[in-house]
Amino acid sequence: MPLILIQKGKAMTSDKENLNLMLQQLQQGSEQAFTVLYDKFSKPLYRTILRLVKDEDIAQELLQDLFMKIWEKKEKINLEGSFKSFLYKVAENIVYSYFRKVAKDARLIDKLISDYVDFDTNAEELIIAKETNAMLQRAIECLPTQRQQVYILCKLQGKTHEEVSNLLGISTSTINNQIVKANKSVKEYFNLNREFVIFLLASELIKYLT
Structure with a gap:
């Protein structure tokens, strides 16, 4: 059992290190790192957005807007903080903007x-x-x-x-x-x-x- 716990701990550390490496490369303008991050986070984000807007095309459009924002704000990503929290905060702002637009139309x-x-x-x-x-x-x-x-x-x-x-x-x-x-x-x-x-x-x- 202790060995399993150690292995899990190493795996979690490795995942965090890999994510930090991807984020560092993203901040340096790496499109490959951007693609890796998109592949990792886009599906759960899409499902969440779809639950809210109930339209596949709109959900896909908002998802693309979200990752465009991530690319634009890449230099502001705090490598010491939670990237997931940063990502979902940007998603929150984008979907709120959509609902504000809806409320006026x-x-x-x-x-x-x-x-x-x-x-x-x-x-x-x-x-x-x-x-x-x-x-x-x-x-x-x-x-x-x-x-x-x-x-x-x-x-x-x-x-x-x-x-x-x-x-x-x-x-x-x-x-x-x-x-x-x-x-x-x-x-x-x-x-x-x-x-x-x-x-x-x-x-x-x-x-x-x-």
Whole structure:
């Protein structure tokens, strides 16, 4: 056991030394070091940004902006500090800027709400905040009883249309119709509270970008 601990310690030290070496080379203008760092950090960053903006193209665009900022700010990287913290701080600023832009553009707000409601994902990713969860629950409570059941089972619990059909004794076409109508109602509810929606989504950055 002690030998394993020592080996792990050496591996962690080696990883830190390798990262510091890459950062030193980056500060000297090495594009190869930049590529290595991009490959190491871009995927988790992309997934985090996608959870927030719910649009693959926008997430990719923001990711590219983020690494452009890293290149521009390379001389300011503190080699004694945490590069990951620096990286995620830049990401936080970029996504905040996106939400500020959204807040000033009604069309972008509509798209964000639409993407958020329609996003095909599981409950953990759909509900990203207690406050947003509460708001979604209020929207669901406004739905007719059967529509509530279908929405909760399909969208929040992740059950297939076939599973819900067997549980509720209704056809899959009826389920699909109820989902479409439920999505429309939830969007309308969120649109009535659009400024609060933007605030809630933006406020989640600190939670996910850490």
